[in-house]
Amino acid sequence: MTSETNQTPIFIVGMPRSGTTLMRSMLSVHPNIAVSRETHFLPQWWKRYRKIDLNNLDNFEAFWQEYSASDRFEKVVIDPPLVKERILASDNMELKTIFTCIMEVLATKMNKPRWAEKTPVHYKYIDILLNWYPQARIIWMVRDPRAV
Secondary structure, three states, X not given: OOHHHHHOOEEEEEOOOOOHHHHHHHHHOOOOEEEOOOOOHHHHHHHHHOOOOOOOHHHHHHHHHHHHOOOOHHHHOOOHHHHHHHHHHOOOOOHHHHHHHHHHHHHHHOOOOXXXXXXXXXXXXXXXXXXXXXXXXXXXXXXXXXXX
């Protein structure tokens, strides 16, 4: 593997009960890959904020207040002040930047160079994920329906 491949994100997607949690568990033990809990970032936040200019500080603060009060926030965001600091220091506070900062802080805190994200329903947003991260690896779990 090239070093570029080693740094590309990994997304675990699939239908419920298809084995995404097992795949998350297996990848989590890899010494170089930090795997987040389910973020549901795209169905919850991209859908709601994709047309709002988050580079406007008032808009960003409104987003951050709503996002940080969400039920998934504590389960996903390891160091909220550091994540927010990284986002505000970026040159473009778009949703991709926000998502990337969250994942990079997770990887840094876990002392791992590469990050992965497991939200099964993100299979509906693969076009966005590949637009954001053209070199990303997608693991699409498929299970024989008779085994569910």
